[in-house]
Amino acid sequence: MNSADRAATSFEGAGLRFPRRDGSRVPFSAFSSPEVYALEQERIFRGPVWSFLGLEAEIPKPGDFKRTYIGDTPVVMTRAEDGSLVAWVNRCAHRGAEICRLPRGNATAHTCVYHQWSYDAKGNLLSIPFRRGSKNMTGMPEDFDLAKHGLQRLRVDSYKGLVFATFSASVCGLTDYIGPEMGPYVDRIFHKPVVYLGCTRQYSNSNWKLYFENVKDPYHASLLHLFHTTFNIFRVGMRAKCLADSAQGLHSVVLAIAQDNLGAEAYQQQNIRSYDDKFTLEDHSILGLIPEYDEITTNHIQTIFPQLVIQQIHNTLAARQLLPKGPDHFELIFHFFGYEDDTEELRNLRIKQANLAGPAGYISMEDTEATELVQRGIVGSESNSSVLEMARSAPDEQHSLISENLVRRFWRGYQNLMGFKSEEDGGA
Amino acid sequence: MNSADRAATSFEGAGLRFPRRDGSRVPFSAFSSPEVYALEQERIFRGPVWSFLGLEAEIPKPGDFKRTYIGDTPVVMTRAEDGSLVAWVNRCAHRGAEICRLPRGNATAHTCVYHQWSYDAKGNLLSIPFRRGSKNMTGMPEDFDLAKHGLQRLRVDSYKGLVFATFSASVCGLTDYIGPEMGPYVDRIFHKPVVYLGCTRQYSNSNWKLYFENVKDPYHASLLHLFHTTFNIFRVGMRAKCLADSAQGLHSVVLAIAQDNLGAEAYQQQNIRSYDDKFTLEDHSILGLIPEYDEITTNHIQTIFPQLVIQQIHNTLAARQLLPKGPDHFELIFHFFGYEDDTEELRNLRIKQANLAGPAGYISMEDTEATELVQRGIVGSESNSSVLEMARSAPDEQHSLISENLVRRFWRGYQNLMGFKSEEDGGA
Amino acid sequence: MNSADRAATSFEGAGLRFPRRDGSRVPFSAFSSPEVYALEQERIFRGPVWSFLGLEAEIPKPGDFKRTYIGDTPVVMTRAEDGSLVAWVNRCAHRGAEICRLPRGNATAHTCVYHQWSYDAKGNLLSIPFRRGSKNMTGMPEDFDLAKHGLQRLRVDSYKGLVFATFSASVCGLTDYIGPEMGPYVDRIFHKPVVYLGCTRQYSNSNWKLYFENVKDPYHASLLHLFHTTFNIFRVGMRAKCLADSAQGLHSVVLAIAQDNLGAEAYQQQNIRSYDDKFTLEDHSILGLIPEYDEITTNHIQTIFPQLVIQQIHNTLAARQLLPKGPDHFELIFHFFGYEDDTEELRNLRIKQANLAGPAGYISMEDTEATELVQRGIVGSESNSSVLEMARSAPDEQHSLISENLVRRFWRGYQNLMGFKSEEDGGA
């Protein structure tokens, strides 16, 4: 028996009903209910999605491995001796111990410490100590078949160096999953080999979907993050692009497009423009922007549901991995990277601009503050709903940052995956 | 869907049955069950009661605000520009973020940090950034009505400077809620303007109702709190009064009446009387009692269900605010106050006597120790009950401290509010 | 109403099904489900088992007491004035406070601090303050019978100085409970008076049954604990004995039998034998083995379900007390002891060999590491099962350490106690 099953049962009766069909009202219990959370593990994370595990650049050599998660389930991504990517549940086929005990490392065989069952990098069971017994001792039954007791392997694939895995045998291939709308934007960032620069981790006391809403919500950007405004940096002529995938609407990309190639100097010159007060940056290099793509954007924020957010902010690049940790917590891992052919100047700029994004980032630290404000604000109001109306009358508008279209689109896709009806549809 | 609803459903089937009709047996699961707790949020804290929020003296000026709770729900009490008292749920009408982020302050408008929706002190939605869009950007739908998206306002009223609020549209007015029995005793303490002196907070690993039992239980006073006895202070001729309201029996007052006007000197002279040993206070001023009411009491402990305990102990005055924090935790806030016309001597005495009550108080620190002993003692005995028999045969006795009448009366009122049947009534 | 009752109800519908009848597949939710845990409290710990509380040597004198637990329920074991052993639930018959507030001590009467109800060591209610009232104050009802309001006493018995108690009126006597197979092995260690040497406590983030599996699993010993191997200590000619009781199969003993009387010197001489590398102990005394039983064993590990593991490792002796603390935690208390007639040399060796076992023990510290690896490994795999196949084809083999027979036997007994069906039996 399985706790998700039980939750499912209770939900078949009770149901989480969304007041409207268009995703514009989200019942707050979606963010706090343990039953919803358990069901998400089954229907989303162990269901028909591809979950981001990490970058190929994290495990460049055969045997390199990294421990991570799909939803709550511990998994390992590794590179087999033949160079192929592999992922398996980090649970010994014998009695269930975590096999891989280090966050990262290199090994072509993995031996469980408990009874030393040993597996190859692909998760095949290689050997069992005393399998044939010893002297008068019996060992494993004759019919015990090593081949049937490997680790639980996942379908794994990589797209331009991004590694994904799925528990689902039926979900479409990864490229189709990313889809024709999102593909080109992933390609934009991952068009050439990347180098891993390390990660920072952030732990938030709020539901993982609040973060998903956040990165699909360009409306908050200039209102919550006041860094640019405070330092009187006008982003003149900023154009935007906001797209969702047409399949489920769970992926999306938000671009802020610079009209000119603005370098640090250009920003500096803007100091003559000012608001009410006179704050200026003493060191402008942090806002430098060395052009490196056909279309120059200050921000490229792209979600590939459910565990990935691709980030380009000026010249700092990161793949953010989103991991749910119970109904009211999530972990967010910023995997920073550069390109193999970075100049030293560009690489240094990427590192300096890590000050912009990440747990201490000038224009990102407020995001977890905001999601936690929601998590605390909704306590006692579980039967109320949020109100997502911005640009609701213009669902096809794609050039506006003043919009909650992507968020509403997300909730429609979520309802669909979870099997949650809308009251407008007579949802039970 | 709402977790309380679900709990309600499960209770409709299961029910928390009280063995007896007279409140003399309380099933221990009342203190530990998460389902009971969730149902209390609905039927008590969001139901037909007035919950104490604080003193008017905490928010004397227009715009002054304080963040607090009704049950689990975050609320803000504030004073509007017209001087009126207001209370609203601290949850943005947009996506649910806590709007008010500081424990206390002064503001006549409250702007949510997430998307800067802005509200006046009365909770009316004043403005939404980009409501009308901008250039090619659409903004909110035409029919979006600011007036329909204010904060969730609560009925609020104050009685003699004590501020209360309720979610209920149907509960009677505050004065009637306090009732004719309790009113005069509230008036006794709040007969003239008070000054706020600050607060101390205590966090206990026990159920909030254990504290409610405690303050309705004069029987424990001389048995648990040994300060007076230890220092050989006889409270000769102490008379008592123990009353509940006649409506629900959820409020009550316990008075310990001094026969004479005993000042510190009088206490000092009592040192000649002694028990077995020879402990005496070196500094007696802590037990001084400057007469300031018609009837001189050393203790006046009054509960106004569910969040208030009024305390006068010698000359130290406090409004204790009781906040449930899950089935096995509560927070208790001692709001100390004096009168505007205090002499310096009297004010100093109030502050010195804060040593008597509060988290470190000589005659109060044991109360949370006791409630935690119960919380730990009942684990594994959830199907057993407490036994409340003291003075059970004298339910109308009001002059005895040796009595559990108020506690039994409380449980009958609680059962009534919660819809919990008694086994004697064939409760399911 | 009682949370276990509720859980029981929900399980009557849902059921925890074991895939096979022979105990060789254990669903992982047995280790993580809160419902299973609640049901264990009822069906095991408050059911027909004898739970180990401690050693008589911990409470040698009349009035000596120790606070401990049976499952989640706080209990006290004490010695009455007449020298008899007593155990009662540590919950005041009045309002449920823990009466005994110290871990250990000596008292022939126990007074609850809350209202000073006072009990004798046998749990009889001796006195209630103001029982008869006072002056005009009524006191307890006339018909209140002290004799009916004592503490909840448990059946208690001791076997060779080991103290056990049970909530069950119907379970067989202690000697029969231990049974004819296990008795001789308990006698082996407890054949003469013991002296208490103190305890160490370990707290693990894993389910209590994972520890039970661990001590019934000789298969892991040489594979998980690498101390001997690393230091090139060959345990030549080690013979083994692995037995379960024939009644329920929940108790067991594992012996590792030394062929010769190996003292420290003998071990030292073995240094000439070596593996690949050259690690040797600088101080060999830690592996000394002063012969003290007819049959010389290096290890004697015996479980008496559900709270006791008897340990003899070389000359260090301990009674390990296993206390569940929620579905994913347990506490393990190593009660070290020696014999009254120990020579100083032997006593010192016992203390030195405490380095081998206990929370920091050279050959035991890995056990909680392993159980925690399992607890983490199974998250998200609650519907999968462990695979216990070692020596499955030789269920009667008793001389092999390479076996999971005792573990499978345990799970069959557990299923029986808990009323959990097997899928092979068409379990619902």
Place this chain on the structure above:
Amino acid sequence: MMSRVEEALLRLDLMALQDRYVATLDDDRLEEWPGMFTETCRYEIIARENEEAGLPAPLVYCDNVRMLRDRVVSLRRANIYERPAYRHFLSGFACKRVEEGSFEMSCNYVVVNTSLRGESQIYQAGKYFDLVVDTPQGLRFASKRVVYDTSRVQTLLAFPI
């Protein structure tokens, strides 16, 4: 250099006083605690939220050493509480001479407490603001104001900080 040495010795003496103070409490030698204060001392534990708001409500307030001794007797004889197992830790020490034989001293503190069931938790963090005077009996606290951050006092406060 002499004055640098004198200054260092003063600093070390004051730090040693603070070390003795916390060891006295942590070793449960409460009876020695009042002796570290002057007769007319002030000892106060107050929440930072009150302190910053200029509000006087204290957790503990003593305006002479007799009140400290009374507290010790009450704690030993009258009050009921689980015996604490405090461990104080100090850092960020600062001191300055305010006049001859009179010194201001401040530092962070955190009290780790261990419950009877053996779990260690942060019980309280805050900052000491002290006035120390040189007396014939050695350095004594003329005032010790304990301003605590941890406004939610867990269960109760019995022992001094």
Place this chain on the structure above:
Amino acid sequence: MMSRVEEALLRLDLMALQDRYVATLDDDRLEEWPGMFTETCRYEIIARENEEAGLPAPLVYCDNVRMLRDRVVSLRRANIYERPAYRHFLSGFACKRVEEGSFEMSCNYVVVNTSLRGESQIYQAGKYFDLVVDTPQGLRFASKRVVYDTSRVQTLLAFPI
């Protein structure tokens, strides 16, 4: 003995610098913080996991004192976060002279933070690796590398460590 005294005084001076440093942060005197660094300083907060793997990704990275001042202005004027109530504690202090007027110094730190609702928690533990130089204005940090163990940053990091 003189050299032992000199050495002791140096050690005390460096410890006092570290004490002043943490008191500056814990007292929320952020504006004074950049003044404890040299103009060309390096200030970096980096996860131990990156440091040990030789990976450069920082949590905060400043390569001159102007960036420190920018951070203070941003924290005061631009960023939105719950005001921290840090208390730093230090231990395991080590120092050595690397050349005339230039010293390496390291120590453990733990930051206890108290939330607005009054709970104190361990926010971050790690180790400082500092380079201190003697300047006409006194001892200044030429480099302060904060290598933190607590890789899961709770909610966000606003104030420096």
Place this chain on the structure above:
Amino acid sequence: MMSRVEEALLRLDLMALQDRYVATLDDDRLEEWPGMFTETCRYEIIARENEEAGLPAPLVYCDNVRMLRDRVVSLRRANIYERPAYRHFLSGFACKRVEEGSFEMSCNYVVVNTSLRGESQIYQAGKYFDLVVDTPQGLRFASKRVVYDTSRVQTLLAFPI
């Protein structure tokens, strides 16, 4: 003044020894740890509940330095555990000379440990009771008794305290 200086230098030397001790453990330089003890040293970790009851059961007990070295080899080669990331913090330092070249020293300790998943927790609090002797190689521990309050050892204890 000279004697005051001598006394201060002794105190500083002993504190520096304790600082080096904890830095050795916190930096995971276990191999250097036995070298801080004398050949015939005693090293013991024992629960305060046993200590106060006069019961001898230890968590770790070594009666010579070879046992310390054995423990290091076992930890490095044999035992399986999650590598700790200890940070020790010390306070409430006291010392006194018991005879020429022999000193008693005690202080509070708390060990903050960070798990592999990046959470820092209080692992253990307690008090050190040390006997230090002056040897030709410098100050060495003749005895270090670690009396811990945190009687519930979380998971296991591998590294020394």
